[in-house]
Amino acid sequence: MSDPKIEGLELKPGFRGMAQxxxxxxxxxxxxxxxxxxxxxxxLSDTFIFSCFLxxxxxxxxxxxxxxxNPSEVFALNAFGVPVPLLLIAIMTFVLITSSGxxxxxxxxxxxxxxxxxxxxxxxxxLGGLTFVGMQAFEWSKLIHEGVxxxxxxxxxxxxxxFFFMITGFHGTxxxxxxxxxxxxxxxxxxxxxxxxxxxxxTTMKGDYVxxxxxxxxxxxxxxxxxxxxxxxYLW
Amino acid sequence: xxxEFNDNKTIHAQSSETISGGGSSAAPDIDYxxxxxxxxxxxxxxxSFITKWVFCQDAKVIGVQYFLLATFTGIVGLILSWLMRLxxxxxxxxxxMTAEHYYQFVTMHGMIMVVYFLTALxxxxxxxxxxxxxxxxxxxxxxxxxxxxxxxxxIAVGVLMASFFVPGGPTGAGWTLYPPxxxxxxTPGSGAGILLMCGSLILFVAGFTMGGLNYLITxxxxxxxxxxxxxxxxxxxGIFTATVLAMLAFPALLVGALMMSLDKVLGTSFFMPxxxxxxxxxxxxxxxxxxxxxxxxxxxHPEVYIVALPAFGIVSDLISVHSRxxxxxxxxxxxxxxxxxxxxxxxxxxxxxxxxxxxxxxxxFATTTLIIAVPTAMKVYNWILTLWRGNIRMNTVMLxxxxxxxxxxxxGITGIFLGNVSVDVPLSDTYFVIAHFHMVMGxxxxxxxxxxxxHWFPLVAGRFLDEKLGKWHFWTTFLGxxxxxFPMHYLGFIGVPRRxxxxxxSPYMTSAVGMNEFIxxxxxxxxxxxxxxxxxxxxxxxxxxxxxxxxxxxxxxxWLTPSVPPxxxxxxxRLPVVHRWCYDxxxxxxxxxxxxxTTPPSEVQNTGVEKT
Numbered sequence: 001m002s003d004p005k006i007e008g009l010e011l012k013p014g015f016r017g018m019a020q021x022x023x024x025x026x027x028x029x030x031x032x033x034x035x036x037x038x039x040x041x042x043x044l045s046d047t048f049i050f051s052c053f054l055x056x057x058x059x060x061x062x063x064x065x066x067x068x069x070n071p072s073e074v075f076a077l078n079a080f081g082v083p084v085p086l087l088l089i090a091i092m093t094f095v096l097i098t099s100s101g102x103x104x105x106x107x108x109x110x111x112x113x114x115x116x117x118x119x120x121x122x123x124x125x126x127l128g129g130l131t132f133v134g135m136q137a138f139e140w141s142k143l144i145h146e147g148v149x150x151x152x153x154x155x156x157x158x159x160x161x162x163f164f165f166m167i168t169g170f171h172g173t174x175x176x177x178x179x180x181x182x183x184x185x186x187x188x189x190x191x192x193x194x195x196x197x198x199x200x201x202x203t204t205m206k207g208d209y210v211x212x213x214x215x216x217x218x219x220x221x222x223x224x225x226x227x228x229x230x231x232x233x234y235l236w
Numbered sequence: 237x238x239x240e241f242n243d244n245k246t247i248h249a250q251s252s253e254t255i256s257g258g259g260s261s262a263a264p265d266i267d268y269x270x271x272x273x274x275x276x277x278x279x280x281x282x283x284s285f286i287t288k289w290v291f292c293q294d295a296k297v298i299g300v301q302y303f304l305l306a307t308f309t310g311i312v313g314l315i316l317s318w319l320m321r322l323x324x325x326x327x328x329x330x331x332x333m334t335a336e337h338y339y340q341f342v343t344m345h346g347m348i349m350v351v352y353f354l355t356a357l358x359x360x361x362x363x364x365x366x367x368x369x370x371x372x373x374x375x376x377x378x379x380x381x382x383x384x385x386x387x388x389x390x391i392a393v394g395v396l397m398a399s400f401f402v403p404g405g406p407t408g409a410g411w412t413l414y415p416p417x418x419x420x421x422x423t424p425g426s427g428a429g430i431l432l433m434c435g436s437l438i439l440f441v442a443g444f445t446m447g448g449l450n451y452l453i454t455x456x457x458x459x460x461x462x463x464x465x466x467x468x469x470x471x472x473x474g475i476f477t478a479t480v481l482a483m484l485a486f487p488a489l490l491v492g493a494l495m496m497s498l499d500k501v502l503g504t505s506f507f508m509p510x511x512x513x514x515x516x517x518x519x520x521x522x523x524x525x526x527x528x529x530x531x532x533x534x535x536x537h538p539e540v541y542i543v544a545l546p547a548f549g550i551v552s553d554l555i556s557v558h559s560r561x562x563x564x565x566x567x568x569x570x571x572x573x574x575x576x577x578x579x580x581x582x583x584x585x586x587x588x589x590x591x592x593x594x595x596x597x598x599x600x601f602a603t604t605t606l607i608i609a610v611p612t613a614m615k616v617y618n619w620i621l622t623l624w625r626g627n628i629r630m631n632t633v634m635l636x637x638x639x640x641x642x643x644x645x646x647x648g649i650t651g652i653f654l655g656n657v658s659v660d661v662p663l664s665d666t667y668f669v670i671a672h673f674h675m676v677m678g679x680x681x682x683x684x685x686x687x688x689x690x691h692w693f694p695l696v697a698g699r700f701l702d703e704k705l706g707k708w709h710f711w712t713t714f715l716g717x718x719x720x721x722f723p724m725h726y727l728g729f730i731g732v733p734r735r736x737x738x739x740x741x742s743p744y745m746t747s748a749v750g751m752n753e754f755i756x757x758x759x760x761x762x763x764x765x766x767x768x769x770x771x772x773x774x775x776x777x778x779x780x781x782x783x784x785x786x787x788x789x790x791x792x793x794x795w796l797t798p799s800v801p802p803x804x805x806x807x808x809x810r811l812p813v814v815h816r817w818c819y820d821x822x823x824x825x826x827x828x829x830x831x832x833x834t835t836p837p838s839e840v841q842n843t844g845v846e847k848t
Contacts, residue, residue, distance in 0.1 A: 023464060026272070026461060151505070151519070
């Protein structure tokens, strides 16, 4: 996106520009929508939540006296009679990252006021997210079937089950909320709420395609967190 | 005086460049301020009792709602402290008091006062009311979210209070909720009590996040024309930095509370080591209790500053207004607030010296802890230098401010004792610690709250609080609070342990018993004195002296609204335009002893502060 035009203020690049914006009146992030700034700060806070989870996981894995299960065996899936490590997780990760791509395209078409394309892409993102949640449900039920519980598991340290269900559950909740909002936003795009600037219920906020970008920020964040969970849980 | 002049001139040169840099060219209009970047905010105006006063989206009403609910929880906390003091001063005087009850009251008193009273009151109450007014916004940027934030807080308080009525009662594990004992049988409230506590904390964090996002974005993105960050009142800086801390520290509490709940409900062992109970091995095993302490104090220490920083900011403004002088070293005050906030994330383990740690870690955390004393001391010096040779109004507000400085210095100095590992270890878990943190984050912020209530009540209600009652309130509280906490230092030195239900036949009985009786009597008196304020508010709401607009002759924007008390939308038809900082008091050459933030430079020529 090009830099916004601010009357009476010449925006400068780099550190000098940052210092000038910070020192100026009215806004610190020039031309940035309130909701977008809010989402960034919310995500910063959410990053701390996931960091606390992952650091706790490292600490818990380090302090348990029982051996940690081998993830490439626990998470293996039988394909044509051969156990393939991390098969399901690889597909899940692929689906989620792809949905990030469709989300980014939706933002682009949204700003171009291409209602149809934007709507279909938001819907595609929602379906990608739904697939991810579905596969996660499958993975959970498989592990539960094999006897993994939050308080015990047959493969080794009981903390494995505890942290696995808690962290993937918390992430999955994020994805689920994202999916719900993606469906709502897809409806709103198709219904033209962002073209006509329809006001929300009980608020006076006007609809705008920037909301697609704001939801996109959340969605990319959820994907990024998954990459970390993937690395720490499945590859370590 | 000449030095002040020069100082102002340098500010003049810098900020005028920032404001009008680039745009204006030929005709140098000294009153020029850049046009608005953002279009005017549409507001949802309530049209029924419910949308105006209950589910209201006006930040001012939400602020008052927060204030009232936080005060309610504060009174519950106060009554709990009375019951504790009754037991400590006069063991057995209250027939129903068992050791279990005592621990439950200690726990609930601590959690209520720190989280549900002070945090909610400073950020939810003062933050909501003052931020939009002080930065010149019509309202918070997300009024709907703001409303939901309050009602989440309401539910959180409801869940917390419900724990008094469940079987087993509220949790009695101490406000730090250390596992494993928190969720094990034998600790009072280890069943439903601890779950409700964790649930309430999670709800509080969720609700606070909604409010916190509002405060931050309103300050960063919704200031009025001419309002730069370095022209904001220090109140806003304090609340801003405290909110940033809260946004980054509460996640640790949320995660800790969630994992604790899972340990209780699902039988996971995040925090639970292998435990032998009456010769029997429990189901738990392999967890780390120290992990919870880290999570808790990563939240807990910034929490201290979440309470303290708004108090620092507010007291700076009150002192400046009521000594008719600009705040000494404004920029240093801002950087000190920001610096304290940043440092507060690197000191948490000084709460865990006795948990056992590598001596080098103790050394590291002692060092960072002592470094925090530097910006903090700087702020104290600046408050005193602001007062120095000021035209001090000795009213109730000023008394509370002076009370704050004294109690804060006292509590801060004992903090330096406790920051050192070798001093902390023997003093840990004694009444010295109780005295320290009540002085520094109990009484000191409370003094500021009281000062702020007397200062801003004329804005909220349009009438002054009664000065005579106010002085009675102040002197009883101040002298009484000193009588409570000063002797506690002595109790700590002779080794009286905290959180003990009674002293039984220990040698402390003889030397501490009279002291404990005295402290308890003082505590009853101080608690009762707070009802003077409530009486004062109820009385003056109807009959108090009318304040009119800007009764304190202050410079900052909140006093410059077209109507007092301000209406929804704050500013009538036109948003204010800001030309200077909010501390132009007693400027030589000016007609009056204050120049409001909206006064354009052309009206105050030849004062040396056309623009600040």
